Amino acid sequence: MPEFDLAFSSSLTDDAGAFKLLELPPDLCKLIEARLEASDPLRLCIKGHSGDDAVLCTDENTYSIRSVALSNSVLVVTPSDTDTVVISDQVNEILELTPAVPKLQKLTTLCENPPEEEEEASDAEIARGLRDQRILDVHGALRPIAPAFLSSILESILNLLVSQSMSPQSVPAEELAATLADESEISRTVSSQVMAWFGEVSSDGKWKMDIGLGILRQYKGQLLKKWKSAVGDTFENSVSLPLLSGNYLASSDMQLTYFPCSASPVDPTSRFTDLFLTRPRWKADEIVPFLSDIAVSTKERDKLLLKYGRATTDSQGVWYTKK
Incomplete structure (x- = not known):
C-alpha cells in the first residue's frame, strides 16, 4: 500500500471554507452523467433572494439546499510533484439537494419592479410560470394581460x-x-x-x-353555460370539465364557480387554511388538483394531506377535513 507524507497548504487559513461537498439526488446525478457522455454541458445555477434560502437550478428543475453536519471531518487534499499530499481544506458539512416547488409567486410583481436578484426557479419553470399566469414578454418587458x-x-x-x-x-x-x-x-x-x-x-x-380555461377567466359566476356560449356551436362538443381541473368548484347540482388554484396562497399552511375555509369537507379527487402547484410529486402531496387533513371514508369515497 503506497505511503504519502502529509503537509498543510501555505494558504490553508485563507482557503478555509473554499470547498463544499454537494450530494446529488439520483435523478440529477443521472442527468449530469448523460450530459457528460453526450458532451453537452449542463448549466447549474444557485439562486436566492436576500433573506431566503438558496436553491440550485438546472434548466428544468429547482432543488432546495440544506446543510447537513458530518460526524467525521473530510480533508480536501491535492497531490504535489513529490510523494507529499497537501491538505487544502477541511469540510465539516455536506449540502443536500431535494426537489423543490419553484417560488413563482413574485412573478406578477416583476412587471412593475424588475428584480435585482434572480427568481428562485429554473428557466423552464419561470417560462411555465409566465405562461400559467398569462404574463406577456413584450420586447423584454413583462406585462400581465387583462x-x-x-x-x-x-x-x-x-x-x-x-x-x-x-x-x-x-x-x-x-x-x-x-x-x-x-x-x-x-x-x-x-x-x-x-x-x-x-x-x-x-x-x-x-x-x-x-x-379550455382561457376564455373563462373573466367570469366569476357560474361557468359551464357561459363557456359553451363563448366557444360557439362549432366547439361546444369540446367543452370538458377535466380541462378546468384545479380552477373551479362544483356544487351538488353541478353548478360551477370559478375558483383558480393560482389565486390561492403558495405556502402549504396558508393553502390548506384557505381551502378548508372555502369548504370544510373535501372529496379526495376534488382537493388533489388544488395541491399540484405546491408539491413536487404525488408522494409529497400525500404527505401534505396527512399533515394538514384528516381522512375519513364513507360510501362516497375518501373525504378530507381540517386536522
Whole structure:
C-alpha cells in the first residue's frame, strides 16, 4: 500500500471554507452523467433572494439546499510533484439537494419592479410560470394581460377558425397571426405568445389548439353555460370539465364557480387554511388538483394531506377535513 507524507497548504487559513461537498439526488446525478457522455454541458445555477434560502437550478428543475453536519471531518487534499499530499481544506458539512416547488409567486410583481436578484426557479419553470399566469414578454418587458382582453383574443381566434374553415388541430400560425393583426389589431408579439399558451406550434408552423380555461377567466359566476356560449356551436362538443381541473368548484347540482388554484396562497399552511375555509369537507379527487402547484410529486402531496387533513371514508369515497 503506497505511503504519502502529509503537509498543510501555505494558504490553508485563507482557503478555509473554499470547498463544499454537494450530494446529488439520483435523478440529477443521472442527468449530469448523460450530459457528460453526450458532451453537452449542463448549466447549474444557485439562486436566492436576500433573506431566503438558496436553491440550485438546472434548466428544468429547482432543488432546495440544506446543510447537513458530518460526524467525521473530510480533508480536501491535492497531490504535489513529490510523494507529499497537501491538505487544502477541511469540510465539516455536506449540502443536500431535494426537489423543490419553484417560488413563482413574485412573478406578477416583476412587471412593475424588475428584480435585482434572480427568481428562485429554473428557466423552464419561470417560462411555465409566465405562461400559467398569462404574463406577456413584450420586447423584454413583462406585462400581465387583462382577462377581458385575453378572452377577446381567444374569441377572435375561434371566430376566424370557423369563418375560414381551419382545423383547430392544424392551424397555419403565421397566417392566423397576420389575420389577427390586420383585422383585430392584435400584434404578432401578443398573438404568438397566446398561441403558445393555448396549444403547441410544430416545427412546420402548424398550431394545435387547446383552448379550455382561457376564455373563462373573466367570469366569476357560474361557468359551464357561459363557456359553451363563448366557444360557439362549432366547439361546444369540446367543452370538458377535466380541462378546468384545479380552477373551479362544483356544487351538488353541478353548478360551477370559478375558483383558480393560482389565486390561492403558495405556502402549504396558508393553502390548506384557505381551502378548508372555502369548504370544510373535501372529496379526495376534488382537493388533489388544488395541491399540484405546491408539491413536487404525488408522494409529497400525500404527505401534505396527512399533515394538514384528516381522512375519513364513507360510501362516497375518501373525504378530507381540517386536522
